[in-house]
Amino acid sequence: MSGRGPGGGDHHPLLSWAIVGIAAAVLVVFTLAWAGGTLGAWVAGHGWDAPPFALSTLGDLVSSGASGPWPGVPAAAVYGGMLALLALPALPGALTVRVLLERAGRQKGLAGRGDLAAMCPKGIAARARELRPSLEGRDRLHADETGNLLGDLMPNGPELRSSHEDVELDLMAPRAGKSTGIAVPRVLRAQGAVLLTSNKSDVYAVTRAEREKAGTVWTFDPQGIAHSPRAMWWNLLGECHTTEGARRLAGHFVASVNDDSAKKDFWISAAQNTLTALFLAAARGGAPVRELLGWLADPADRTPVDLLRDAGLVAMAEQLQGTVRGAVETRDGIYETARQTVSCLLDPEILAWVTPDPRLPEFRPERHVLGHDTLYLLSKDGGGSAAGVIAGLADATMRAGVVAAERMGGRLDPPLTAVLDEAANVCRISDLPDLYSHFGSRGINVVTLLQSYRQGARVWGEIGMDALWSAATVKLLGAGLDDADFVQKISTLVGQYDVRTPTVSRGKEGTSRSYSYRQESVLPPDRIRALPKGTALLLATGVRPALIRLRPWYKEPGAGAISAAAKAETAAITERAAARLPGGLGLEQAGRDAAPA
Numbered sequence: 001m002s003g004r005g006p007g008g009g010d011h012h013p014l015l016s017w018a019i020v021g022i023a024a025a026v027l028v029v030f031t032l033a034w035a036g037g038t039l040g041a042w043v044a045g046h047g048w049d050a051p052p053f054a055l056s057t058l059g060d061l062v063s064s065g066a067s068g069p070w071p072g073v074p075a076a077a078v079y080g081g082m083l084a085l086l087a088l089p090a091l092p093g094a095l096t097v098r099v100l101l102e103r104a105g106r107q108k109g110l111a112g113r114g115d116l117a118a119m120c121p122k123g124i125a126a127r128a129r130e131l132r133p134s135l136e137g138r139d140r141l142h143a144d145e146t147g148n149l150l151g152d153l154m155p156n157g158p159e160l161r162s163s164h165e166d167v168e169l170d171l172m173a174p175r176a177g178k179s180t181g182i183a184v185p186r187v188l189r190a191q192g193a194v195l196l197t198s199n200k201s202d203v204y205a206v207t208r209a210e211r212e213k214a215g216t217v218w219t220f221d222p223q224g225i226a227h228s229p230r231a232m233w234w235n236l237l238g239e240c241h242t243t244e245g246a247r248r249l250a251g252h253f254v255a256s257v258n259d260d261s262a263k264k265d266f267w268i269s270a271a272q273n274t275l276t277a278l279f280l281a282a283a284r285g286g287a288p289v290r291e292l293l294g295w296l297a298d299p300a301d302r303t304p305v306d307l308l309r310d311a312g313l314v315a316m317a318e319q320l321q322g323t324v325r326g327a328v329e330t331r332d333g334i335y336e337t338a339r340q341t342v343s344c345l346l347d348p349e350i351l352a353w354v355t356p357d358p359r360l361p362e363f364r365p366e367r368h369v370l371g372h373d374t375l376y377l378l379s380k381d382g383g384g385s386a387a388g389v390i391a392g393l394a395d396a397t398m399r400a401g402v403v404a405a406e407r408m409g410g411r412l413d414p415p416l417t418a419v420l421d422e423a424a425n426v427c428r429i430s431d432l433p434d435l436y437s438h439f440g441s442r443g444i445n446v447v448t449l450l451q452s453y454r455q456g457a458r459v460w461g462e463i464g465m466d467a468l469w470s471a472a473t474v475k476l477l478g479a480g481l482d483d484a485d486f487v488q489k490i491s492t493l494v495g496q497y498d499v500r501t502p503t504v505s506r507g508k509e510g511t512s513r514s515y516s517y518r519q520e521s522v523l524p525p526d527r528i529r530a531l532p533k534g535t536a537l538l539l540a541t542g543v544r545p546a547l548i549r550l551r552p553w554y555k556e557p558g559a560g561a562i563s564a565a566a567k568a569e570t571a572a573i574t575e576r577a578a579a580r581l582p583g584g585l586g587l588e589q590a591g592r593d594a595a596p597a
Contacts, residue, residue: 032086033061034069037078041070044077109497109522111538111546116153119160119540121146127163131443132413144189148417148445150476150538151181151548160538160548162474164415167440168447169472170536173480177534178449179203181550182476183421186447187211187374188553188562192414194374195397197390197427201226201573203419204376206553209565215372218363220393222350222386225378227576234363236354236389237292239396240283243276243316248395250275253341253388255428259458270323271337277320278304278338284311289354293345299324299335344386354389365393365400369416381425391427394420398435398444405442412443421449424459433464436471448472453486475539478550479531487525490537494522494545 034057038050051057051069061069070078117123121143128146129135135145143149147161148168162168172178179202187194187207194211196203204219204226211217221228239245254272258264264272282292285307295304305324308317323334345351356362368375377394379386401416418439420427429435432448439446448468450456457465469475481487496519505512522545528537538546553559 037061037070039084040077040080041073044074046070046073046077109495109544111153111544113153113158115543116160116540116546118543119147119150119162120158121161124161124163131164131411132415134413145191148447149185149189149551150474151536151550154535154547154549159551160546162445162540164443164445165411165440166473166540167436167445167471168474168476169468170447170449170476170478171451171453171481172449172476172478172536173451173482175533176479177536177550177552178421178478180552180554181534182447183419183449184553185551185556186417186419190214190417191372192412193369193371193401193416195377195394195416195418196375196421197377197379197394197419197423198421199225199379199381199426200422201378201570203421204378205569205573206562206566207374208376208569210562211374215374218368218373218375219378220353220363220376220390221378222347222353222389223378223380224349224577224580225380226376226573227580228378229576230353231360232363233352233357233360234354234393235356236289236392237279237283239392239399240279243280243313246279246283247272247276249279249392251430252391252395252428255430255459256344256385256388256391257341267333267337270334271341274320274323274334274338275341277308277316280313280316281305281307281311281320284308284313288356289345289351293342296335296339296342299331341388344388350386350389363393365397366404368397369401369404369412372414377427379426381422385426387426387428391429394418394427395429398439398446401444402438402442405444410442415443415445418444418446419449420447423448424450424455428459430460433460433467433471436468437473440473452481452483454483473541476536476548477528477531477539478536479533481529481531484525487528490528491521491523491525493539494528494537496520497522 031053034050034053038048042048049070057069065075113120118127124147125141128141132145135141143159143161147163148166150160150162152159170178170182179200183196183198183203184206187196187203188210193215196207198204208217208219218232219226219228220232220234221230236249240249250272253275254264254268258268278292278295281287281295281304282289285304287303287307291303295301305317305321308314308320323331325331345354363375375393375397377390379390381387398416398418401412405412423429423432436446453465453469456468459465460468477490481490498517499520501516501518503514503516505514523537531537534550534552536548536550538548540546554563
């Protein structure tokens with residue numbers, strides 16, 4: 001469309017369309033104002049007396065306001081009717097804009113709200129009612145009763161939760177939000193009993209006061225991570241009355257010094273067999289751990305062999321006696337390896353935590369899993385670590401949960417929450433990959449936190465880590481994953497999407513447009529490595545990958561009171577640390593050592 005201007009020049013081609021558009025907009029707005037004002041007057045009790053639908057009415061409205069077309073009608077009623085009518089087309093328009101913005105802000109190829117419906121509030125609540133009989137018949141459920149909070153779907157939500165039958169594996173670099181965005185919220189929001197392992201006091205300091213409101217807090221701190229005074233004991237040999245229990249405990253001590261459970265040499269395997277026999281003899285014979293250490297120090301001591309025979313375990317007694325009567329060099333090598341695996345028990349402070357003490361309450365795993373109590377398992381990593389003891393107690397607690405679930409009909413209700421922070425350092429359960437999916441089916445919500453895939457492979461081997469990865473129904477990959485091979489595999493796993501490229505051809509016959517397609521990675525490796533802190537890539541079974549924003553505890557409602565309690569707990573840790581330190585270091589140094597990360 002074109003025309004001639006007053007000076008003989010051509011109009012801009014879009015000018016005429018602009019005039020038509022403005023006229024149409026004025027007509028639409030006037031129509032809504034006319035109908036809305038009349039509706040407002042009618043609602044106010046002045047009857048349906050519409051002014052003429054003409055330009056004169058528009059002029060009166062502009063010059064005199066509501067009193068022009070509708071004399072005697074309150075202006076509030078007229079303008080209220082107009083706004084009500086204007087809101088009718090505005091509401092669907094706003095919803096449409098919101099949907100378009102969400103689609104524009106979401107990375108192509110990743111899951112959206114519809115893909116994750118089963119993890120959104122309605123879907124996860126429906127699943128919770130199926131899994132937890134105690135929720136039957138209740139109209140309203142608290143969000144934390146329905147599942148475990150993962151975070152908010154980027155860019156604008158909703159919040160996503162895993163179900164009570166999911167088991168989780170999280171890989172994030174240090175200071176990427178593992179504690180603040182995962183460990184602390186899981187402990188604070190847990191509905192049943194809690195088990196937490198860690199090599200730092202930060203999660204303990206933040207959550208202890210809140211968990212005391214739910215039930216008894218048990219702190220197992222043999223190496224003084226939180227400098228907590230000993231107020232409990234656990235019978236290390238309590239699970240060793242069967243060959244299976246004794247072998248599992250021996251395996252935990254062996255795993256604490258063996259970086260790859262899939263690569264056990266002769267000495268490691270023989271040491272585990274010997275420890276199994278000694279644990280079994282001590283448990284059946286009622287001997288304390290201190291006496292067991294004496295048997296390790298003196299291979300010629302026949303006491304464990306005799307105890308096994310008295311208990312009717314003749315084959316086990318013969319095997320142990322065969323080891324003792326073997327070549328001296330071989331026997332000494334086996335016993336020395338066994339001594340190294342349990343060397344942490346030579347520390348009297350660690351030994352006291354696993355020795356019966358009539359003055360203190362005994363921690364009973366089978367009771368813990370049925371209530372709302374909290375168990376903190378704290379240990380250092382590296383030399384002198386009590387990791388074998390920590391793994392043994394964590395394993396005993398989770399296996400007690402399995403037994404309790406079987407007695408309940410198959411699933412714990414409420415579920416047991418087990419947060420295995422720094423699992424590769426302080427909680428090396430050698431067959432954890434094999435147990436993972438089994439825990440989920442029993443209502444034991446296990447969350448294993450690792451710094452990288454390679455760290456897990458160092459402990460469980462490549463095959464074991466692959467099994468753990470496959471068994472985890474929910475995986476969160478956070479900031480700082482620097483393993484190039486692993487990140488490339490994740491990029492391949494996330495997949496690709498089609499990119500349409502237009503091509504315009506101009507010739508004598510006119511202009512033609514064609515399209516070609518190519519595939520690009522949804523998330524290239526460099527983008528996965530550069531995920532911002534506080535975000536994570538969610539890989540859940542049965543749905544496309546999604547990007548989520550973690551919900552750190554200090555940004556949630558009630559964070560002020562929790563923060564104040566955490567500061568008080570940190571101050572108490574600092575005081576206890578200062579009291580235990582040798583002279584000269586002072587309170588300031590103790591505070592730096594005990595402060596949460």
